[in-house]
Amino acid sequence: PMTSPEFTDPQAIARNAADAIRSRLSLTSVDMGLVLGSGWSAGVDRLGTTLGRIPLSELPGFFAPVVAGHGGDLVAVALPSGKTAVVLTGRTHFYEGRGVEPVVHGVRTVAALGATTMILTNGCGGLDPSWGPGTIVAIRDHINLTGATPLRGATFIDMSTAWTPRLLEVTERVAPGTPTGVYAQFRGPQYETPAEVRMARTIGADLVGMSTALEAIAAREAGLDLLGLSLVTNHAAGVTDAPLDHAEVIAAGKQAAPRLASLLADITAA
Numbered sequence: 577p578m579t580s581p582e583f584t585d586p587q588a589i590a591r592n593a594a595d596a597i598r599s600r601l602s603l604t605s606v607d608m609g610l611v612l613g614s615g616w617s618a619g620v621d622r623l624g625t626t627l628g629r630i631p632l633s634e635l636p637g638f639f640a641p642v643v644a645g646h647g648g649d650l651v652a653v654a655l656p657s658g659k660t661a662v663v664l665t666g667r668t669h670f671y672e673g674r675g676v677e678p679v680v681h682g683v684r685t686v687a688a689l690g691a692t693t694m695i696l697t698n699g700c701g702g703l704d705p706s707w708g709p710g711t712i713v714a715i716r717d718h719i720n721l722t723g724a725t726p727l728r729g730a731t732f733i734d735m736s737t738a739w740t741p742r743l744l745e746v747t748e749r750v751a752p753g754t755p756t757g758v759y760a761q762f763r764g765p766q767y768e769t770p771a772e773v774r775m776a777r778t779i780g781a782d783l784v785g786m787s788t789a790l791e792a793i794a795a796r797e798a799g800l801d802l803l804g805l806s807l808v809t810n811h812a813a814g815v816t817d818a819p820l821d822h823a824e825v826i827a828a829g830k831q832a833a834p835r836l837a838s839l840l841a842d843i844t845a846a
């Protein structure tokens with residue numbers, strides 16, 4: 577019945593998804609997983625040789641993305657380094673109201689495939705006036721403002737080096753001068769008020785978004801090394817006096833696409 581564990585235990589569902597992926601794409605081993613957020617998914621073809629592609633909605637536990645500009649596929653890629661990457665060109669956001677499990681299902685599936693590294697990318701709002709649309713920032717820490725967590729029970733996960741220092745060093749090596757910042761996840765779907773942006777700045781955030789922190793917690797629970805890359809698509813509300821709109825977000829992503837693609841290619845080839 578639908579109430580039995582393979583339908584309710586998120587780890588079992590992730591194992592089901594991993595089994596489906598391995599069999600459909602005849603994958604032997606997977607080294608890393610990537611989630612490509614707003615603006616990033618155009619870069620998947622430059623990472624290496626595509627081994628296969630499955631619409632996410634065809635896999636256990638996944639949903640088709642509901643946001644325009646989000647892909648919605650799982651793509652297996654043979655990287656130049658000889659490693660294999662599994663790339664999710666879209667994600668389920670917490671604001672869709674499906675609960676926290678679908679939000680972190682991609683990370684859990686990547687872990688169930690045996691990967692050891694997770695790269696999370698996103699589009700976000702920038703709090704630093706000098707980080708205009710198109711700025712790429714590596715995440716060095718996060719603030720989870722959702723009030724939620726994917727963890728259940730006494731799973732006291734250490735988060736002191738959640739964002740793997742070695743991967744931040746790789747990023748600096750392949751793209752010297754890449755700024756690093758603290759990413760705050762808001763629940764959304766509304767953007768922040770100017771007062772909420774000032775609060776975020778005051779508590780130490782440099783970036784505001786509606787993804788990534790919950791996924792990071794699940795990645796650390798799974799023991800994955802973790803790298804986060806944010807594309808600033810807009811100044812957060814009140815940072816400048818311009819209003820926010822989704823068209824601007826998509827445009828900034830398209831304009832930055834070549835740089836995002838080459839950065840990901842260089843990092844995953846390292």
Ligand SMILES: Nc1nc2[nH]c(I)nc2c(=O)[nH]1
Pocket residue numbers: 614699700701702762764766767768784785786809810811812813825
């Ligand atoms: N919370 C939040 N999420 C975002 N996602 C994008 I793209 N821009 C923003 C933003 O300004 N605030």
